[in-house]
Each structure stands twice: as C-alpha cells, then as structure tokens.
Amino acid sequence: MRFADIVLPDTPAARGALEVATAYCPPALLNHSTRAYLWAAAYGAMNGIAFDAELLYVSAMLHDIGLVKEFDSHTVPFEEAGGHVAWVFGAAAGWPVERRVRASEVIVRHMWDEVDVTQDPEGHLLELSTGLDISGRRLADFPAGLRAEVLERYPRLGLGEEFLACFEDQAARKPTSRAATFVRTGAAERIRANPLDH
Template sequence: MKKSIAGVDIPDGAVAQAATDLTQRMESELMFHHAQRAFLFGALTGYRENLRFDAELLYVGAMFHNAGLNARYQRSPYRFEVDGANAAREFLKQHAVAEHGIAEVWMAIALHTTPGIPEHLSPLVALISAGVQMDARGARYDEFTAQQRDEIVQAYPRESGFKKKLIEAYARGMEHRPATTFGTVNADVLDRWDPNYRRLNFCGMVLGSDWPN
C-alpha cells in the first residue's frame, strides 16, 4: 500500500526506492529527514498552485539536493549544489531516465540555493527550491496548514536543535572550498560559522581588476 503523508503519496517505484536507499546510506538522519520534508512541502506547494510535475523526479531531486555536502566532495572545486546535481544525474542515467528529466533535476538541484530564479523556471525546479526553503527557513510557512506541518514533522521529525545543526552541516560541507560560496546564500553560512572566513566582494573584484579604468 502506498504511503501517504499530509495528502501526498510518497513515490515507491524502483527509481524512488533506489534514491531512498542510496541517500539514506549517504546522509545523516537529520539530513535525510530534511530531504523527505523538502519533497513533501514541495509537492504540497505544487498541489496548491495547480502545477503539473513528475512526483518521482521531484522526489529524486529532493533526495539528492544536499548530496554535495557529503565528505567525499570536501576537496571538490565546485559548489556543493553542482556536486549534488552531478550525483543525481549519474544516478538517473543508471536508471535510464529520459534526458529532459535528468536535465530538469540537475537544474533544480543546482539552483535550489539561488533566490529569485527557480520560481521562474519549470515547476520541478520551482518546487525543489520551495520545499527546501520552507523546511530550512520557513518560507511561506503560513501557506501550509498546521495539520500539514504537524503530519510531516511527525513522520520525519525535526530533531532538537535542527536549525543550528542544519547550518553546521552546510558549513562542514563547504569549509574546505570557501571560494565556491561567492554570490550565494552559502556565504552567509561560512560567515557565521568560520571566524576566519572573508567574503569575496563583487565590487572589490571589479575595482581591483587588471583593467586600467
């Protein structure tokens, strides 16, 4: 019987199950539950706004959206979002998912921390961002009913101290590649986490460039 939470059916096909098994092994329980809640909040947003989307691809995108924070990527030169997007792409290729679906999931993960862009793209891209932002910072919190929020948190709990632990998880996944945070919300994370971190400043880069004027 299909599992349903807050009126959302959890995808249980072969691809979704494989994504669940892989990310559950790869991530802490805190981050795995965050991914599950992100899917549910994203799906509910899609229902509320009457958007058409592939629930299984939304699920895979949510499962992989923080994969790039894994310790295996600590020496990566890329933004963690790109590492996660690449991991999802390789996973979906192994399961013979259509190229357009793979590209959409890649875009959704790569842009999920870039405010102001995802909502103007496809429903899948918009909903991954919406689900993550709701669970991470309470974006559009009051647009969900108390019952919906309670059911989701009961199924996939926000453990004690979740807010600070989430910031720590992001910071530890990026502290070895601080330059990748330029121009993203990730700079806020390292600014709070690492007293030695210094933000790159776009204006400073323009004024300090090799151009003579």
C-alpha cells in the first residue's frame, strides 16, 4: 500500500468539508484530520473493509471540529458537538437525513473504545485511525513506507502537545466526558510516547 493507492473522494461534500476544516482548524489539527482519513482508508483497503469514502472523508475532516473555539460546546462533549456540526453540514450539502445521521454517528463513535466493523465500518475505521494518529496504537498494521509518505505530506506540526492541551481543557470543563476519561487513564504518557513523533 502506497499513498497513491488511497482513494480520495472528489465530490462537492468532500471539498466542502476540507474547506470548513481549513477555515476553522489550526494547521496541526487540520493535518491530523487529513491523516485520520488517510490511515482509515488505507487500513480499509488493506483489510478488505468496504466503506463509503465520501462519508468517511467528511466525518474525518469534521471529527474534531468540536475542539475549536467557534464550535466548542459547554454542554456536550466535543465529539457530540462535532456530530451536530456534521448533521448541519450534511443538510447544507443536500444529504438525506439518514446520511446526516450516519456522519454524526461516525464522529461520536470515534471516541468509543471499539466500534464493530460489521455494524459501522466508517466508525470502526475512524476510531482506529484516530487512535493511531494520537497515540500510535496499531502502528505495526501500516507499512513503514506509507507512514513516511503520509507524514511527509501532512506533517504533525506539534500535534501531540496541542491535542493534549485541548483534551485537558475538555476534561476540566466536562469531567464526565470520554475526553476526561482519556486524560485520567494516562493520555499524556501515551501521546508523548507516540512513535509517529519520534
């Protein structure tokens, strides 16, 4: 698997999601969102997992939008806020309600401990890919050459410390959220030990 083998959707919704993420996410978070899609799509292709590339791409580009100040909610966890943004985005893109709901589900589920691939392949792939990008989980499942290509095109730009600061802020304000659980269970150590940063 090489970077050139990864299918990048070229649809109005995909282009719109990239435009939104570019407008609102700082560079490190934007690159993280892009890598989240690339890791997910590559893993799906390498493991014979059929997935909807447009749905996965839009969800990946918007999955952390709830961490940026313009969309940060003081009442719900960031992944739920991001799911609501995706629902609204999907409505503007002309998606049927069912597809808007799916995008919201994929974003919310990326914070789950595990997503059943048979029930939600896009959610499974995004949960897996974000775990890889943030803490290096399952790194060995990705060829070294692919990892190098992705990181060269979309460098990390200090993502680890920036992301950890976001999660610690979420945890302080939303102590029952999954972000808070992540922080309490050693997020700092896992993020700082991520082999993708070394």
